[in-house]
Amino acid sequence: MRKLIEQLLKFGVVGTIAFAIDYGVLMLLSQGLGWDPVFSAGVSFCVSVVFNYLASMRFVFTHRDDLSRRGEFVIFLALSAVGLVINELCMAAGVAALGDSALMVTLAKLFATIVVMVWNFFSRRRWLDAGDQAS
Numbered sequence: 001m002r003k004l005i006e007q008l009l010k011f012g013v014v015g016t017i018a019f020a021i022d023y024g025v026l027m028l029l030s031q032g033l034g035w036d037p038v039f040s041a042g043v044s045f046c047v048s049v050v051f052n053y054l055a056s057m058r059f060v061f062t063h064r065d066d067l068s069r070r071g072e073f074v075i076f077l078a079l080s081a082v083g084l085v086i087n088e089l090c091m092a093a094g095v096a097a098l099g100d101s102a103l104m105v106t107l108a109k110l111f112a113t114i115v116v117m118v119w120n121f122f123s124r125r126r127w128l129d130a131g132d133q134a135s
Contacts, residue, residue, distance in 0.1 A: 003131075007060060007061075007125075007129075010059050010060045011056070011060045011121055013059075014052065014055040014056055014059060014060055015052075015117055015120075017051065017055065018048045018049075018051055018052040018055070019048070019113055021044075021047060021048040021051055022044045022045055022047070022048035022109075022113070023044070023106075023109060024044075025040075025043065025044035025047050025048070026040050026041050026044040026105070026109060027102065027105075027106075029043060029044065030100070030105055031102045031105070037091065037095050037100050037105045037108075038088060038091045038092050038095055041087060041088065041091040041109065041112070042084065042087070042088055045083070045084050045088075046084070049077075049080045049084075052080075052120075053073065053077075053080075056076075057072065057076070057128070060124075061124055061125070061128050061129040061130075062129055062130040062131065063130060064128065064129070064130040065130065067128075072128060075127050075128055076124070076128060079119075079120070079123045079124060079127065079128075080120075082119065082123070083119055083120055086112070086115055086116050086119055087112045087113075087115075087116050090108065090111055090112035090115055091108050091109065091112050093108075094107065094108025094109075094111060094112065095108055
């Protein structure tokens with residue numbers, strides 16, 4: 001249980017930084033440049049995935065010996081693609097229901113982030129983490 005709590009805390013730190021990157025790019029594109037918020041959310045999500053991969057696989061999850069780094073990256077991208085779809089659906093629904101002001105985009109993004117965060121943790125833990133095998 002202690003390892004799970006430590007892993008969740010590390011995941012939270014990495015996720016907070018990834019969210020800051022994601023949210024910053026989203027606001028720059030949607031509010032600063034006037035791009036569509038849903039499109040902007042897709043772009044910002046993809047930008048944050050790069051940081052998230054590097055940090056998650058270094059600090060949060062333990063590399064599986066039965067998986068090459070290339071295989072690990074492919075699985076990470078596939079899981080992130082599902083996260084992107086979830087993110088886009090949440091953002092589209094949020095913007096449609098709430099509007100596209102900075103506050104409403106922020107609320108939609110916070111909701112999307114929570115849903116995607118749950119997906120990310122459990123899917124990555126299931127398919128990418130060696131867990132106790134590495135001990």
